[in-house]
Amino acid sequence: GAGVSQTPSNKVTEKGKYVELRCDPISGHTALYWYRQSLGQGPEFLIYFQGTGAADDSGLPNDRFFAVRPEGSVSTLKIQRTERGDSAVYLCASSFSSGGASNEQFFGPGTRLTVL
């Protein structure tokens, strides 16, 4: 089925390098979310897109993190000057709209980022 896909599934990089993580949401879903999940923790909100615009980026930890969704579908999370503390699983989720009790966020499998 056409679920949320994320690439790469694993990314190992060196401290100080730049990385891009990609998310392909379910077709027709206007809302897209990025989360970061550390081992043994629940997902931590990073940023939310409604269409092409970042409606809420309050979860981005600092200005090394940036995300885009230029055509309202695929999104890319960009991390500059990576640090060891950035190591985590980055989850992407999409939903048909942003609100409502029946609105479910469908998650991708995540990208495991390891910064050496």
Place this chain on the structure above:
Amino acid sequence: KNQVEQSPQSLIILEGKNCTLQCNYTVSPFSNLRWYKQDTGRGPVSLTIMTFSENTKSNGRYTATLDADTKQSSLHITASQLSDSASYICVVSPSYSGGYQKVTFGTGTKLQVIP
């Protein structure tokens, strides 16, 4: 501050046994609560959703309860199977006011079912 707390943090049970996971939240005003199952190396998958007026909902061997007065929910797993081994995450949504409905995730309960 909206918070979701889950207990226990981890749990080991024998195959075939039942178990109950707990979720307490302070999210207000409340809209709905979901239980997600997250297998190792995968994204979370929704098991149930409960709104303010619902007290119990079942999905196969999974039964969720909700007490909106005490802000507590539980997830009961009956006749556990090895494939139930996963993390179970409680996710609470505030009331939708026309803007962005930002959810709050619990830290999850890691369940291990052993033969």
